[in-house]
Amino acid sequence: MIRSAMLCAALALSSGALAQGTLKIAILGPMAFVQGENHWAGAEMARDEINKAGGVNVGGKRMQIELVRADTNEIQSVPDATNAIERVITRDKADFLIGGFRSEAVIAMQEVAMDYKKLFLGAGAAHSKLGLNVESNYERYKYWFRITPVKDVDLVRTLFAVLGTVGQQIRTDLKTDTPKVAILAEKAVWTEALVAAAQKNLPGMKMEVVGTWQPSATATDVTAELSAIDRAGAHIVFTMLSGPVGISVGRQMGERNMKAVAWGINVEGQKEEFWQATAGKAQYVSTLDTYSEVEMTPKTIPFVRAFKERYKKAPTYNAATYDAIMILKSAIEEARTTDADKLVPAIEKIEHVGTAGTSTFDKRHDLVWAVGKTAGIAVQWQDGKKVPFWPPNIKGMQPFKMPAR
């Protein structure tokens, strides 16, 4: 009853900002953390660029973009996230919603956004359920689109594609037919499918799985795990880590002078601060990533350089809020309206050349996966710098390196 009353009131007042000639876009993210910082930074860059060029052309009328900063605190609390999205809709009268990071929180926020029929462009969560909702109940969930990253299943496709490349280099360098792989995955829902897929598919890729270790996502000491992996003679440590354990793994592999090389998902390893956090010990740690100074699209290098100049650090994938706002602008100008129901088909048809890749959407409103377009890139830490090495056909890629033996 209360929710219905609030919904009616919000819908009645929702055109307030539009009437004043501004588009209110709420940027939702954990603002005390790197993820939220990047959400906000990417959005700021898009806002300034669009407003400087005269704003968004809505059927002949120019409208400026106004951002609303919403701290979801979702890393610590999912209820905080739902409160934040409810607040920006009902109190701040946001017209559009962009952001989110933690899947559990974004799934909950998606429900609130759909209740209010607000266009919600995701810029952080990978869980498949977000897109499955669109497919299973289109009329309710059609306002959701995933701008970044690709869904979890597609992340696996990228991981195996790069693992094949790394494995081939090990075969050549170490003259071994069957590289040994240790799976090191934090214990979490999102890694379950990945671990099962790795255990099933690696033998088919002529790689031997020497074991699967699953520490806690918040483990600060992985000495025992790394000691066991060392003894198993692994050549590759296949990582699936999103929490601070990624820092512990990077640092302690370096401290132990391990000869195995780490490849996989290491969310902490994507951050510029990773090298400092590991006290410079994370040499040769590699991870899936989104941004680097390589020509993914003609917009990538200018964006990364402008971001570094303004914020003194490189962007992470959450900074694709920039692309989200640009997609929104294109859709509004194409549809000549800000009506969410009319913007949905416009975004569904879009092919957007953004800073992180070229985006098109499938029936689940997920990104269509393609190497060189949306599959992302692979980077390796070499002497304090993140060096991109995959996909090899993109201009600017550099060699993947192995620890000296």
Place this chain on the structure above:
Amino acid sequence: MLAAYCFYALLVKGGLGFAAAAAISVVAVTLLSVLCYRLVIEPVREHEAAVLIATIALALIFQELMLFSFGGHYLGIPSTLEGGVRVLGVSIPYQRLLILVVAAAMLAIVWFVLYRTRLGLAIRATANDLEVANLMGMNVQRIAMATVAMSVALAAIAGVVVAPVFVVDPFMWLAPLVTMLAIVVLGGLGSMKGSLIGALVIGYVEAITVFALPAGAYLKGAVALAIMVAVLLVRPEGLFGVAFEEER
């Protein structure tokens, strides 16, 4: 956690040397603890539950203050000693050996203070019976404050030597707190020997869990706690505890 942040700020941001940064961090956090004791703990000292809640509240306040000041970033501190040594095929970084040495030194100092000084005698007497200690003319308020300062100084020293092998973040205090409580309860409240043996047991159990059950490595903490519970079922006072003797 506070000492680790202080150490980070002085060493990495302030450019001070290891020794100076460590000393200032320990002293600063110890003084802060005395202030907190006077302002928050002392007024409710008579009520044990209130003291417990007040200390947890303080921890959460400091956690949020660090989150506000430094953000949720995971910070790294360079090792005090670089490099390592291989012992029986196992690689051990020098920093971890330093932790071992500092821990041994702290144990020796604490033992000496508790069992060979008048302050130690007073602390033990106060812990044993507050009212009798008071009637015997001891300034129990000052002794309690000294005990808090000593405890916090030990925690700060631990924070400073352990920070280089862990990740500094606002939530870093919680996991070690649970492990430490498990060790103390397993060893027996009030027993230094028990704490030492409890720490060895919990440490070995965690390592063996990872080696024996790699896919269940995340369970190492739970397995250690389960063993603690099992020991307590047989010996409620812990392995070497004396604290419950009077209650039984």
